[in-house]
Amino acid sequence: MDTAIAPGGILHGMATITRVRAIRTRADGTWVIVKIETNQPGLYGIGSASDHYRAGVVVAAINEVLAPKLVGRDTADIEDIWQSTLTSGYWRQDSVMGTVIAGADMALWDILGKEAGLPVYRLLGGRCRAAVPVYAHAAGNTIEELIADVQHYIDDGWVYIRCQLGAYGGGGFLEPASPGEGGRPRASALRAPFDTTKRGAFDDEAYLQNVPEMFGALRQHFGYGPKFTHDVHEHLRPHQAVALAQALEPHRLFFVEDILPPEHVAYYRHIKQVCTTPQAMGELFINSAEYLPLIQERLIDYMRIRVSKAGGITPARKIANLCEFYGVHTAWQEGGDNDPVNQLAAYHLDLASWNFGIQEENHFTDGELAVFPGHAVTERGYMYGNEAPGLGVDIDETAAANLFDATRAAQPRFMAEDRRADGSLVRP
Ligand code: MG
Numbered sequence: 001m002d003t004a005i006a007p008g009g010i011l012h013g014m015a016t017i018t019r020v021r022a023i024r025t026r027a028d029g030t031w032v033i034v035k036i037e038t039n040q041p042g043l044y045g046i047g048s049a050s051d052h053y054r055a056g057v058v059v060a061a062i063n064e065v066l067a068p069k070l071v072g073r074d075t076a077d078i079e080d081i082w083q084s085t086l087t088s089g090y091w092r093q094d095s096v097m098g099t100v101i102a103g104a105d106m107a108l109w110d111i112l113g114k115e116a117g118l119p120v121y122r123l124l125g126g127r128c129r130a131a132v133p134v135y136a137h138a139a140g141n142t143i144e145e146l147i148a149d150v151q152h153y154i155d156d157g158w159v160y161i162r163c164q165l166g167a168y169g170g171g172g173f174l175e176p177a178s179p180g181e182g183g184r185p186r187a188s189a190l191r192a193p194f195d196t197t198k199r200g201a202f203d204d205e206a207y208l209q210n211v212p213e214m215f216g217a218l219r220q221h222f223g224y225g226p227k228f229t230h231d232v233h234e235h236l237r238p239h240q241a242v243a244l245a246q247a248l249e250p251h252r253l254f255f256v257e258d259i260l261p262p263e264h265v266a267y268y269r270h271i272k273q274v275c276t277t278p279q280a281m282g283e284l285f286i287n288s289a290e291y292l293p294l295i296q297e298r299l300i301d302y303m304r305i306r307v308s309k310a311g312g313i314t315p316a317r318k319i320a321n322l323c324e325f326y327g328v329h330t331a332w333q334e335g336g337d338n339d340p341v342n343q344l345a346a347y348h349l350d351l352a353s354w355n356f357g358i359q360e361e362n363h364f365t366d367g368e369l370a371v372f373p374g375h376a377v378t379e380r381g382y383m384y385g386n387e388a389p390g391l392g393v394d395i396d397e398t399a400a401a402n403l404f405d406a407t408r409a410a411q412p413r414f415m416a417e418d419r420r421a422d423g424s425l426v427r428p
Pocket residue numbers: 231233257258283
């Protein structure tokens with residue numbers, strides 16, 4: 001065996017990858033965890049390769065691309081494994097392969113930490129803060145409901161709170177209506193998926209009107225102590241995004257998120273010329289060509305790419321370091337579909353990045369957390385990991401299998417389609 005133990009008891013990087021597996025879990029099957037096993041007894045790592053809409057494709061890519069590419073490699077060659085897997089199909093990463101590479105990358109950092117006997121954040125340079133601040137998700141169908149939800153988080157110790165109102169998060173909603181009424185086309189023109197008469201429709205102008213009013217009411221009620229954010233979900237037309245950013249300026253948000261879709265990021269130049277509302281962007285990005293100009297030109301304030309969509313800890317730490325030089329902070333995206341392994345990967349980066357800004361909260365059930373011993377905990381607006389070597393989280397494969405519902409997992413899964421009154425698609 002090629003094991004070599006240093007005088008301090010630390011294992012040198014002599015481990016070799018013997019097996020790469022996909023473990024699919026969550027009841028709906030949307031979480032995919034990569035497990036990398038080695039020739040060293042008991043030494044393995046796990047990483048997140050979850051993709052909410054393409055879980056089966058991710059599993060196939062792990063089996064058909066990742067496993068044959070990695071088996072036999074030394075686990076310590078993290079950078080080279082990342083580079084050579086990225087280009088292994090000639091074209092660079094797409095969202096599926098980026099996630100697959102991320103799963104391997106996190107697992108290799110997990111292994112490196114276990115070999116070194118250190119948590120990953122210490123391999124990244126050590127702590128820059130005592131714990132990781134997290135923002136809450138508050139919502140309501142009315143401003144009264146929203147105020148009550150915000151109050152509940154404030155009472156529970158939270159400082160950073162995302163505020164969303166109504167069906168589209170900003171009250172930009174046209175109620176269901178009869179054909180020919182409420183801005184809808186006549187009945188003979190209505191067919192799925194263009195028929196919004198029964199489920200309501202997105203209305204840009206209503207949204208543009210309601211969101212500043214919402215923050216006016218919130219600031220009047222709570223003052224300027226709480227740090228508020230808002231997520232536009234890329235729903236506005238570009239000129240409306242500029243107008244919204246301007247209208248929000250008096251309410252001094254911590255940031256507004258995804259005010260533009262990725263296709264129209266050039267409009268950030270206009271936004272930055274007319275107002276100081278901080279901009280968070282990036283959760284749909286997968287490639288450095290998409291985010292590099294925004295960082296270099298200082299067009300955004302918070303980088304929100306998801307660690308697992310960036311390709312893992314290896315590229316994410318480079319992004320964080322680059323952002324530091326340009327005055328951009330990190331706010332790695334998490335969201336409702338995130339898993340506890342990706343959450344901890346972000347946590348280690350958060351601890352070790354001076355220019356960290358904020359982490360998004362997650363909600364997991366007790367049954368889901370039971371699958372991941374060592375998972376992070378969030379208390380009064382702060383997230384805490386543990387000091388175990390590596391990422392500090394493991395996977396209980398029996399619990400993972402018990403949680404998994406094959407029937408639900410087999411269902412096709414698509415992003416919900418929001419539409420305007422005329423039936424046209426609003427890009428997410
Ligand atoms: Mg978002």
